[in-house]
Amino acid sequence: MADPESDGQEKTEEPTQKRLEKAKEDGQVASSKELFVLSTLLAGFLLYFGLSPFFATILLEWSSLLRFSGENGLQDEIYRNMGASFTFIFWKSVIFALPLLVIIVLTQMTMSGSINWSTSALAFKPNRIDPTAGLKRMFSVKALVEMLKAVGKVASLIGAAIFVFTSEVDKLLTSQATHLFGGMSRLGDVFVLLIIVFLLVLAIIAMFDVVYQQYDHNKKLKMTLQELKDESKQTEGSPEVKAKIRRLQMTAGARAKQRREAMDQVPSATAIITNPIHFAVALKYEIGTSGAPTILAMGRGHQAQEIIRLGKDAGVTVFSNELLARALFFAGKIGDEIPPPLYTAVAAVLAFIYQLNKGEQVDAPDVELPDDMLFDSNGKSLS
Template sequence: MAEEGGDGQEKTEEPTPKRRQQAREDGQIITSKETFVFVSMAGAVGLLALAFALMPRAASAWAGYFRFDGIAHLDSLIAGRTVDALVAVVMVTLAAGLPLAALTLFAQAATGGLNFAPKALGLKMNKLDPLKGMQRMISMRSLVELVKAVLKVTLLIGAAAAIMIPQLPILDRLVFSAPGDALDGFGVVLLKVLGAQCAGLLLIGGIDLAYQVHSHGKKLRMSRQEIKDEAKQTEGSPEVKGQIRRRQIEASRKGARRRKALEDVPNATSIVTNPTHFAVALRYEPGKTDAPVIVAMGDGAMAHRIMAIGQEAGVHVLRVPLLARALYFTGEIGREITPELYVAVAAIEAHVYRLNQGLDVSLPDIEVPSDLRFDETGHPLKGTRT
């Protein structure tokens, strides 16, 4: 049966990536205690088997620490050998402990991944609630833990008994054997018992891992309403998303129009620029158009492309910052300029006409209406800058 969310709906939907990430930040990852027990036990048994194989050589090396050829400087020699022996013990301990720690980390990385969650270290007051504590004690999870504990004890005792009972006659004879032979015999039996118990722990670990994966996935499930609420928090309401989408489409269309307009730049009669920011290409043909038309415009890199194309085509490029910004912020590609700029643009076209006639004339002062004067960001300017 599916769990219910806080909204009363059943949690039947798979968790979203955001929900999974939030769970990791809260320390909720797949982890199997029984898998760790098996891995640790298997590693320990492997190290024990290696220790039995190396025991004769290790015993000889250990005895060498306490073998003295003479009595000269005996006190200092004993102290030095004792330190050497302790260092050897530490090194052997590290050689055994580090692989076990690495195996445990590998087991966690292979199941739910390694994760450090500071949030999980904080004090949660709901864990101190006696009522909730009682609920946890009688929950399904507690029942599963009880079943696992009983199964573990049963399997471990059963595995040990299954190996030990047939070996009892051999163990009886080992009591009367030489110490070395007895130690070897007991070691073989011990490894068999521990190996059988490892097999039992492997079974328990596999069952526990499967349960933890299922339980973790079930805990992270979401209701449809929770998914909708998360989508609203992440992406906004449908109305806002629609507005953003429309703006993106409009911006894309404007960009496409501006790129296509570059093809018309060679047909312009003049290009007005604020060299570092804006460029507006104009075309005016007396008798064919009532007013100058904006054939292309752009800012930044697009402005530099317009100027480069225009210069290559022989179009006059004129630096008039105030007029360039006024045309840019009030005009549209393919449309006539705003009537308030007729006088200013007429002065530009007249100057271009004189240049085309071969006259060496300087650009006159261009007057731009005060209410059409903008800075580089499109905000109105105050004052009488020209």
């Protein structure tokens, strides 16, 4: 059945690192119950042998709690021994529980690669109490695999037990012919052999289960092509947005390059129109040519100051007119002729500069601009 969130697409792509990390945050990690059974049984077996030299002492201590002299009151002694019994059981249980806890943690670390604590796994999930979802889980492929695995495990352990008892039947049948401790020793040997065989069988089962659980976990986290594309957009950005950003960057870079190259043309300008500080536009016009004046360079702020400095160093006349400088800056382009609506105003300014450069005493022209050529310092039309 297709995942409803995958829009019918088949999950064929391996999970990304982000998907794996998100699964860990939600408490979804590969886990093998068979590996836990094996590790805890092995740990208990080793603890049994490790603590066996102390069994006699432990039995003596335990038996002392079952003896009552009645010298100080039988009832008080019973209560006292009961309290001591609970303390005895508690601490002896801790001796077994702590190593087993460490083994369980190390086993999970072996499966997932790290200790994973997720509060999301503790959150209430309504689908867990949904009867429909419960029936789907009961009759799913996973449930079938778990059932077959359980049947196989029980059959394997029963077969191992039968094998051990049939191979050791002579020893068990002759135990009654020896003394008590000899018989107990033989039974202990058979018991140890049975545990070892159980461990070997469980190790084989756990090995296959670990491989299957890793495969099943990876299969659940697989992604469709659409999910992969969506995640790529979230982490790296939409390809369309990135392409637009690249275009804007290329455009900005080209403009910056054009302005740097234009700065080299400032010394050859005929005039520089300023407002007088914030904007500067360098114009070039050759008398006798048929074309209109050309904009060599323009800038605002620091760049405007640089244009003015370069022009003054080269002896270019600087003419200050706030509205005309804004109009040329916002309506014109570097390398193009000035906008036609500004022909009259620029012609009057260039004529004034031409006469001024010849040493004539003339008054500055009264420049008038069309209404659609009037801008504020932000480029907004004043009309």
